[in-house]
Amino acid sequence: MLNLVGLGLRPEHLTEEARKVLSLSDKIYLDTYTNIVPEEWIASWESMVGKSFLRADRSTLEDGMKAIISEAKVSNVSVAVVGDPLTATTHISLYTEALKEGIDVRYVPGLSIHTVAMSLSGFEHYRFGRTVTVPYLWRQSPSFYERIASNRSLGLHTLLLLDLHPEPLTIRTALEALLYWEKELKRGVIDLSELVVGIARACWDDCFRFVGTVEELMEISFPPPPHVLIIPGDLHPIEEETLYVLRRHSHGKCKGTG
Numbered sequence: 001m002l003n004l005v006g007l008g009l010r011p012e013h014l015t016e017e018a019r020k021v022l023s024l025s026d027k028i029y030l031d032t033y034t035n036i037v038p039e040e041w042i043a044s045w046e047s048m049v050g051k052s053f054l055r056a057d058r059s060t061l062e063d064g065m066k067a068i069i070s071e072a073k074v075s076n077v078s079v080a081v082v083g084d085p086l087t088a089t090t091h092i093s094l095y096t097e098a099l100k101e102g103i104d105v106r107y108v109p110g111l112s113i114h115t116v117a118m119s120l121s122g123f124e125h126y127r128f129g130r131t132v133t134v135p136y137l138w139r140q141s142p143s144f145y146e147r148i149a150s151n152r153s154l155g156l157h158t159l160l161l162l163d164l165h166p167e168p169l170t171i172r173t174a175l176e177a178l179l180y181w182e183k184e185l186k187r188g189v190i191d192l193s194e195l196v197v198g199i200a201r202a203c204w205d206d207c208f209r210f211v212g213t214v215e216e217l218m219e220i221s222f223p224p225p226p227h228v229l230i231i232p233g234d235l236h237p238i239e240e241e242t243l244y245v246l247r248r249h250s251h252g253k254c255k256g257t258g
């Protein structure tokens with residue numbers, strides 16, 4: 001049996017279903033590759049579940065996928081993922097490969113940055129286009145910039161996830177990357193006076209959200225990654241009002257998400 005278990009974005013998000021499934025597992029891999037996982041959170045989950053977690057990096061998850069699948073044929077194996085377990089390609093491959101091998105796979109959903117970032121931005125979820133990842137080597141190709149341009153041509157907002165490897169990108173670097181490609185390609189995606197939303201450490205104790213111009217966000221000192229950035233498309237009047245209120249009355253800490 002293979003369980004793909006979402007942990008949510010902080011220890012308090014662990015659902016009763018996730019806790020039960022993990023506590024009945026023979027082995028629990030914790031994905032430490034697709035998100036940043038504080039050590040103290042690992043200790044909390046281990047104590048809630050009563051089992052220890054084996055840290056799984058990229059090589060365990062991708063190159064070692066066959067080994068995990070073989071174990072799941074003869075025992076009850078869980079792969080625990082911060083957020084939701086089926087938002088990253090790595091885990092979807094694990095899911096489909098296991099199903100192809102005739103293994104029972106259980107999916108336990110978890111609260112995801114995809115939902116939380118959209119909610120914290122104040123924009124309506126159904127007015128977002130394709131989510132885009134800013135790659136670490138952002139100078140090599142403008143494809144992330146072009147995807148934002150195509151969302152914007154449809155009037156849609158863009159959620160930007162920022163690459164974590166070899167080092168986590170920051171909101172500031174992502175904005176530099178966008179301004180660089182804007183200067184090169186001039187698709188009207190961004191300018192210094194554009195209002196955008198930056199969120200650092202959503203649901204962490206020091207969660208920080210800032211609604212402001214690109215210029216302002218580049219000056220702000222956000223807590224360390226993980227970071228996301230939201231680039232608006234066309235604004236509905238309700239979204240304009242929300243953005244205005246968040247900008248005027250709710251800078252900084254975004255408590256209440258834990």
Ligand SMILES: C[S@@+](CC[C@H](N)C(=O)[O-])C[C@H]1O[C@@H](n2cnc3c(N)ncnc32)[C@H](O)[C@@H]1O
Nearest residue numbers: 082083084087112113161162201202226227228
């Ligand atoms: C591959 S995604 C992981 C998605 C995760 N499985 C989920 O469902 O939440 C990792 C990226 O999401 C963003 N991210 C994840 N957690 C975050 C958080 N708590 N606050 C801000 N950004 C976050 C960062 O841009 C990070 O590089």
